[in-house]
Amino acid sequence: MPRDTLTREQIVRTAVELLDAEGLEGLNMRALGKRLNSAATAVYWHVKNKDNLLTLAGDLVWDEIRLPDLEQVGWRDAATAMAGDLYAMFARHPWLVQAFATHLFHGVGKARHDDHSLAVYERAGFTGPQADRACAAVFTYVLGNAAPAAATTSLTRRIESEGRDPQEAFAAVTREAMEAARGFPRLQARIDSADHTTDYAEAPKDTFAFGLTSLLDGLSARLETAPH
Template structure:
């Protein structure tokens, strides 16, 4: 694609596709130019450098997080919906989770999300720095929950680039993890279905060690929102 027919929107959209497929490690101007059917140098007419491109790509995906109408739903429903959408966005674009460790993301898309998030917690009764802290608490919870999926995606690509079999590697690692876990009573009860559970209140035995229950994200989010609700004067935590 000739330089004068490229647009920044095309470049950023293609960069997101490249990042989704190849991860942070696969983002470079040559690979991007190939996808655009253009010389790599043509991209520099529209973006400053690789970091600038990553910032633009990162900002674009924030538009995937829907902004609930605060006149139609209460603050808790809005907070739950936005956190769920944010988690979904992070797991669709795991490179963004990794990039938070090395880049400061900004732009209209993220600003729109952040502004609406503050509106959610202000509608709950938080003011000033309290709203900032509430929003930040939920954001870091979501980001932390998305981190394992991002790490797995990155490791899978690395193993494949090195010619290995991800399933075989993960299987070997899991075997070692299970062997180590079996030395401790509570973990042993989860990796060995026949082992005695040390306490009547302990959860049922599971053989899928290191796999969190499917409702872990929702459970933790509601517990966090319970805590935030308790911080609002006169507002009891949800049952």
């Protein structure tokens, strides 16, 4: 693809594809140029540098989150839907979860999402800083739940790059963790539980939904007890 036919949109969308396939470690201008069938230097006509490209890619994926019509659904249904979409978006793009530790993401896509989130909690009855705190509480809950899967994806790539079998490596770590847990009665009971069907390190099924419901219950309770 000749340089003069490249557009910023093509570059950013291809960067997202590269990040999804290779993770943060795989994002570089040479690899991106190869996917675009263009010289790496041509990319710099449209983006400043790698950090700028990552910021643009990170902002693009926020458009995947649906924004419920608050005239059609209640605030809790809207909050639940947006949190679910956010969690699913993080699952599709685990590199974004990792990048939050080193980058401050911004842009029109994220701004649109954040503005609608504020509208949801304002509709609930939160005002000013209270709405900000409600948004932040739900966002950090979703991000925290997405972090383990993102870490596993990154670790799997690293293990594979070292020529090792990820399943064997994770099994060895699980055995070590279970051995360390045997001195603690509650953890031992969890390991020995007859109805415990998940791996030792896995959270029980529906943990995300349980936590989100509990968090929204807490926000609702604050609204009910707040002075008018």
